[in-house]
Amino acid sequence: MRKRKNKRVAAGNNKGGTGKSGWVANVAAALADEGCTVLVVDVDPQANVSRRLGRPYRKEEPLVTTAEVIKSGEVGAAADGIVPCGWSGIYAERIHIIPSRFDLENRISEAAVIGSRGRLARALEGVDDDYDFTLFDCQPSLGHLTQLALAAARWGVALVEPEYDGVEGAVRFRDFIASEVNRKEMGNLDLAFAAAIPSMVDGRLAGHAHHLTSLPGIFGESRVWESIPRRSVIKDAADEAQPLADQGSRGNEMREVYKTAALRMIKEFA
Template sequence: MARRTVVINNRGGVGKSDVTLRLGAALAKRGRRVGLLDFDPQGNLSRRAGWTYNEDQPQITVSEAVQADRVGTMGQVWTPVRWDVEYAARMRLAPAWLELENRYAEAGLAGAHLRLAKSLQGADDDLDDVLIDCPPSLFHLTQMAFAAGDGVLLVTRAEIDAILGARRVREFIADKRAALHADDLRIDGVVVNDYEQGKPRQRQQLASVRRIFGDLVWEPIIHRREIMANASNDHVPLEQAKGSQLHGAVAGFELLADTYEKRTAA
């Protein structure tokens, strides 16, 4: 069975979908078999991985897999990441779109928080890692992800609202994991994303992240780069994006993949 990592912040706009996608790509480059599970109704991860919803020929998405409330239904959802790079053959996507919001209405049903775990049972046995991109909330969808996950990766920017959002997630897990049948769930690390080097306020807030989360803060910090935004807008791998600082962007996520392997193995 794959190791399942929940990627989350209680604050939007921190770039968690980008981190999920680019970290997954860096792991695939290392030969790991990676599943990218989009559990955010906005579907940013899905689009950036090159997937689009076709209303004329509706596809099965994570929403239907969870709604079915049956073991292994996510196996019908996985679709290839159709990038024209060699390592994409080791990546799969479980896409999402706005219909996933309908699952919020089922939060009160008995055992509903276990539906994602049930859908993944047996459906990720041939993968090494599943990265679950969550919405910026702590409600039903995120709670399903926590119940299915082995660890949590907090993504934050070096700004106060994002830092507070990450801290709220840590406190929620400490208080609620037993109720979610996730007694062993822990925070694997904190990724500082979209860092603007040379700005005094950014340095101050980065110091706050290190003070609050200590050794949980992963290296390297992911710097703001033009090529990152272009790759996301054009739905392509970093290597095929237009813009400056390609080497730095690629190297940053390759080093982050190294940290992921060391920390999750520990």
Template sequence: MGRPYAERIALAPATLDLESRMSEAGVSGAWRRLDMALDGVDTHFDYTLIDCQPSVFHLTQMALAAAHDVVIVTEADIYSVEAAKRIYEFATQRAPRDLANPTLAVRGVVVNALTTTALQAEQRDSIRQIFGDLVWEPAIKSRTTLAEANTDMLPLTDIRTTEPRAMYELLGQSFLKAVLGSAYA
């Protein structure tokens, strides 16, 4: 099976050394370290995705200072939704001023690990009410095949079912539409 995009993707996983950056949180200008580290390093990529926890702690602030766009990933439970709201508020209200990143924009919200319970359906609907048109479709269903692929370090193209690939292809299209706007359509 061909992987047309695999050779165009590079990963730079974090190491435990990154956790030591938390101790720098009170140091003046420390939130700019990632932005400075990426300067010129990622110019040959179309997009650099920085995955971080849904918090407003130092590591996430470094990512928001370096980012152009934000995609919030949340699960359909009350604590995850509250974290998503905090990230949204920080990214739209404080980050432009406090992190000297005035062009930072929240481009979308992705609902992840969705199950078929009534409570999760209510929370998904709540996410749609809170974030409106920012919510991308489809929601990512909770699937053991994705967790197993992650554990086995397999690309999504090696997963036997086509449903997960289709979900991620649709989310990729949502990303391109949100970032490129009418230029993508």
């Protein structure tokens, strides 16, 4: 089945540390557990999701990264950057990645060149049709690198830490996408904001409970997805660059959480 752009999802927030990369890595695993194939495109020069998925950049074994794929900007160029993720078993089969590295920063200075914003969209043309999902891990900015991802994506989802700054950053991401002027500039009128996903939620904090109740009024009830709680097992899996499945029974609760998100993605996007 050819699915084209419809399953391309960009995870963003104009604030850092809200759980974007954690969500991309863990929801990719949950989608793989459901039998889906996933292409992760790391569009953050910090390359956190590349490392967590077992594909850190090593000078001794250089990989083609998003930096080179975007620099080329030719139709289909993304194919040169795809590698299986570094996890074992079904994850390596079903989760592929175009990793990132710090050199991706160099693409920002090219933003004024005509056609530059469409480079990633062009590079992916015809490349990700057969994946069930393509997930873009964005940096905490609405600048050129995030615009490259949004020019290619069908949906934007915000990871919303329920604190003042986390909500504001998500609102800026949502509003950026909602602007028809921006979507025209990016050559992508089909792009839509799909979900505000409460993230890093700490049930002990009154402030979090307060901000959670405000989200349906801000984003619309149907766009507020199930919350992702804050749990230390997520940090441990991230540090070890391993899937949650490798954390044994400690990972079960969070695997269920990401499974719920994966099922919702399959229902709403596929």
